[in-house]
Structure formats: structure tokens, C-alpha cells
């Protein structure tokens with residue numbers, strides 16, 4: 001069955017609307033436990049898809065499977081009709097958290113240098129590397145953090161640095177696993193404003209796992225509810241937050257209010273488009 005998230009009409013205004021990552025019948029079983037089953041998704045360029053679901057629904061497992069970190073059944077392919085290419089997508093990943101020693105002297109520049117080059121970081125960074133890092137940090141409003149120690153960054157700053165790292169080279173698919181702690185509301189909003197702008201500038205396909213339904217309602221083109229090991233429903237934010245299954249999962253009060261304001265916002269956008 002073709003589900004709504006594969007409906008081409010939803011993507012008419014997104015990027016070229018043709019490049020896409022296709023996930024077919026993806027399933028994951030770990031230690032004899034079925035964690036994901038029959039996941040089918042198409043993610044087009046310029047499209048920000050938010051994955052929501054209760055704790056333990058399998059959101060991180062979905063990321064890990066697509067990244068190839070854990071075994072899965074089904075297929076994942078990137079299709080670029082412009083030059084007829086077909087293959088595995090190039091994926092950029094911003095993890096939920098980064099485990100490192102906070103007291104380590106490693107700086108942001110060291111982190112990038114170690115990623116871009118094969119030689120040891122203690123040999124220093126060339127001017128060429130420094131320029132490349134500066135350019136990438138500027139994209140995420142973090143150019144002033146070049147020589148800052150990683151351990152001295154705030155949660156929001158670290159998240160933006162990791163985003164800059166994930167954008168070079170520009171990926172076919174960008175994964176954002178929202179941190180559950182360590183970033184204040186202002187930091188989160190700045191992060192999503194930057195993501196939203198980059199999505200337009202680079203025509204990025206983005207999958208975002210988020211626990212903040214207000215941010216999802218504000219930024220996502222499409223929302224997917226992952227529950228009971230599979231996709232229970234998907235659609236625009238207004239559709240999803242009015243959906244019975246979502247209301248049952250997250251509670252009546254929140255979703256009804258948001259569905260209503262999102263519906264009004266979409267109506268206003270449609271009115272403006274028609275004028």
C-alpha cells in the first residue's frame with residue numbers, strides 16, 4: 001500500500017522535488033526483539049521530516065539502521081534523476097550527544113582538522129584547513145568558536161559545531177537527533193532557524209527526531225509518528241496533530257491547540273499563494 005508520505009503532491013514546492021532517499025520495507029531485530037518493522041519512507045530534497053514517538057518507539061534505532069551501524073532488512077537508496085544516479089545516500093549526522101572528556105584540551109579546530117586530514121592533529125592545521133573550518137562554522141553562526149575547547153562549549157554551541165561538521169561534504173540526507181537535555185529553548189530555536197535556512201540554501205533532505213512538539217509544529221514540512229515498531233501515521237503537521245493516534249500518544253490538550261493554530265497558519269499561507 002502506498003502511504004500518504006509517498007504522495008508526490010506534498011513535495012511539489014520542495015527543491016527540485018525529484019532527488020530523494022527511498023527506504024523500502026526496513027526492519028530491525030536485535031537480540032530476538034523486533035524493534036522496527038516494514039518502515040517505508042521517501043524523503044525529497046528540501047524536505048524537513050520530523051519523526052516523533054514515545055520513549056522506546058525506535059527513533060534512534062531507525063537512524064542507526066539507516067546509517068548502517070546496525071543490521072537491518074529492506075533497502076535504502078538515493079535516487080538522483082538529474083544524472084540518473086542510484087546508490088547509497090551520503091548521510092550527515094548530528095547525534096543526540098557526544099561523549100568526550102570535558103577537561104580535554106581538544107579545540108573545535110582540532111576536531112575539524114582530525115576529521116579532514118589523515119595526519120596527527122599535533123602537527124597543527126594548515127591555512128587551507130583553517131579557512132575551510134571558518135567557512136563551515138560561519139554557516140552555523142559559530143565562527144567565533146574556532147579556537148574554543150570542546151569542553152568549554154555550551155550545549156547549543158556544541159550542537160551547531162556538530163551541524164557544521166555534518167555539512168561538509170553537503171550530504172544527500174541530514175539526520176538531526178535532538179538532544180533531550182543541555183540546550184535551552186533559545187539555543188534550540190537558533191539551531192532550528194539555522195537548519196531551516198540551510199535546508200533552503202542547500203536543498204537539503206532532513207530527518208529530525210524531536211521530543212519538542214512545538215518546534216516540530218513550527219519547522220517540519222511533514223511529521224511521522226513512530227509507534228509500536230512501525231510508522232503509525234504521517235502527514236503535514238496540521239494533519240498529524242489532529243490525528244487520533246497522535247492525540248492518544250501525546251495527550252489531547254497539546255495536540256488540539258497546535259493542530260488548530262497550524263491549520264490556520266496553513267490556510268493563511270494558501271490564501272496568500274492564491275492571491
Ligand SMILES: Nc1ncnc2c1ncn2[C@@H]1O[C@H](COP(=O)(O)OP(=O)(O)OP(=O)(O)O)[C@@H](O)[C@H]1O
Pocket residue numbers: 030031033035053054055056057058059060061062
Ligand atoms: N541491542 C538491543 N537489544 C535489544 N533491544 C534493544 C537494543 N537496542 C535498543 N533496544 C530497544 O529498542 C527499543 C527502541 O529503542 P530506541 O533507543 O531506538 O528508542 P527511541 O524511540 O529512540 O527512544 P527515546 O525517545 O527514549 O530516545 C527500546 O525498547 C530499546 O530498549
